[in-house]
Structure formats: structure tokens, C-alpha cells
């Protein structure tokens with residue numbers, strides 16, 4: 001069981017808070033909480049998003065994840081592709097980190113940063129993604145920041161670069177939520193596009209059982225089922241939670257109820273194992 005989308009450090013994007021008080025606790029406490037969460041949901045491996053605009057020595061924002069990974073077996077780092085920083089010196093530093101093979105994917109924060117996927121600032125990262133065979137994940141859909149600009153987070157924009165960079169594997173985080181069908185169409189049409197199912201709803205454990213939320217939860221599951229069926233690509237959907245925005249066990253059960261059981265092995269493990277090569 002692989003969770004392809006969690007956070008173990010605050011993303012430090014413009015206008016985004018810490019996501020959860022857990023992310024501000026000392027590493028030992030965070031590691032303890034994360035280990036228990038993973039155990040409760042039977043998650044053996046998890047991929048954690050880096051933070052934006054870290055130091056020169058940490059050009060992909062993965063240092064905190066790597067420090068935590070020493071305490072949490074099965075934790076892997078995803079680096080941030082920053083389209084505002086594509087000067088030769090920065091890219092050299094990025095490449096030297098990629099060469100250490102400690103990075104399992106790159107992530108672009110569409111919407112949080114007002115740059116479309118076809119902005120020239122992303123192009124060098126596609127070349128690196130291709131050269132190092134790393135998936136390029138994009139945040140798509142709703143954002144947690146009032147500073148974000150939503151039109152850049154529309155999943156349909158990824159179609160352009162999926163066509164222009166056929167050797168790069170793209171992942172639409174959150175299946176473009178709430179634009180699930182747009183994201184499903186991009187997955188359906190392009191053989192090099194995947195989607196993760198993280199953060200379609202957020203909330204604590206009680207929010208998954210609360211009476212007044214059941215209708216909304218059922219509607220979201222129905223929308224996911226429809227998009228999943230439409231795409232006709234069960235081998236290109238990845239389970240992810242977006243922890244700590246949701247408890248891992250509750251979210252796993254929520255997604256399991258939405259996806260036909262026939263595809264659980266693919267979605268909860270096999271697809272991510274093949275894509276991230278873990």
C-alpha cells in the first residue's frame with residue numbers, strides 16, 4: 001500500500017499556512033505521528049511533497065523530508081520545480097540533487113504560483129524529468145490560498161505539455177478537483193498522464209462519520225467513480241491522501257468505497273510502484 005501524496009513539512013507557498021499543527025512539531029514527534037498513521041492505514045511507503053523556495057543548499061526543498069525519512073522507513077521525497085528559478089546556477093544545483101537519486105518526482109504548484117504548465121520557466125524541469133526519468137506532478141484544482149490564481153490550476157492546461165513532452169510522465173494531483181471530468185479527459189487522451197486521488201475532501205476523523213457530511217461525501221465518491229470510469233485507464237490512477245489534511249485510515253476507506261474492488265491492487269499499490277519505481 002503506497003500513499004503517493006502526503007506532506008511532512010509546511011509547503012511554504014504564498015498565502016498557505018502550515019496545513020496542520022503537526023507540521024510545526026519537532027522531527028521526532030512528527031516521525032512518531034507519521035509512523036502511527038501509516039501503520040493504522042497499512043501504508044508501507046509514502047511520498048512527501050517538498051517545500052517551496054528553500055535555501056540554495058536545498059534547491060528542491062527536500063532536506064526536511066530526507067531528515068524525517070531517516071526516522072520513518074518507507075518515506076520518499078518529492079522535490080519542488082520552481083518556474084521562477086530556472087537560471088543556470090539553480091538548475092545545476094537541482095541536477096546535482098537529482099544525481100543523488102534521493103528524489104522520486106518533481107512537483108509544480110499550479111495556481112499557487114501563477115504560471116501555466118507551458119510557461120518557459122517549467123521547460124528545464126521537463127528536460128530534467130525526462131533525463132532522470134522522474135514523474136512531473138502538478139497541483140491541479142482548488143487551492144488553500146487566497147493568493148492563488150485558479151485558472152493556472154485547471155487540469156486541462158496539462159494537456160498542452162503532455163503533448164509537447166511525450167517522454168515526460170505527468171501526474172494531476174487531486175484529479176483536478178473539482179474539475180474531475182476535465183482531469184479524467186486529460187488522463188484518457190494522453191498515455192503519459194496519471195492522476196492522484198488525494199485531498200478530494202479534507203477534515204478530521206469525525207468529519208468522515210458526521211451525519212451532516214454524508215451526502216457531500218457520497219456525492220464526491222460518485223463524482224470520482226464517474227471520472228474513473230470515463231477515463232478507462234485504471235492503470236493510471238494513484239492513491240494519495242494529502243495527509244495531514246485527512247487521517248490516513250479514514251481517507252483510505254473513503255477512496256476504497258468509491259473505486260471498484262477489482263482495481264484496488266492497481267490504485268493502492270501497483271500503479272505507484274511502477275510509476276515511481278519503488
Ligand SMILES: [Zn+2]
Pocket residue numbers: 005006007049199242
Ligand atoms: Zn497536497
